[in-house]
Amino acid sequence: MLTSTWSNDRFSVLARATRFGETTRVFDFGGGFPPPQTYGAEWSIDFDVEVNVTEQVSLAVGANNVFDNYPDLSSADINFFGNLPYDVLSPIGSNGAFYYVRTAFRF
Secondary structure (H helix, E strand, O other), rough: OOEEEEOOOOOEEEEEEEEEOOOEEEOOOOOOOOOOEOOOEEEEEEEEEEEEEEEEEEEEEEEEOOOOOOOOOOOOOOOOOOOOOOOOOOOOOOOOOOEEEEEEOOO
16 A cells, blocks of 8 residues: 655645455355455555635545456356356455545534
8 A cells, every 4th residue: 555645734635556466265155166266456546635625624525446446257156146246355345436525624
């Protein structure tokens, strides 16, 4: 994980890059059929920009996984007839990009 931040009295900027390494999961369904699957390495890039509107109020916009990266698809042996296309234990997650707006009030 690499993170960089910059700020002054009015603005702050954050950029983060996270690399999830290659992983192998073995699914043990019993009965001598443990189908393994290897998921490739993935990157997730996050950004956040915040501005202090006043001394008490700030507004930020940002994105997690800004490039909408998804994990590898699960194999046919473990995707439950296509109902679970992504492994629920994948480190990068299966929801893609997340964009947000945040307001903070200081008392």
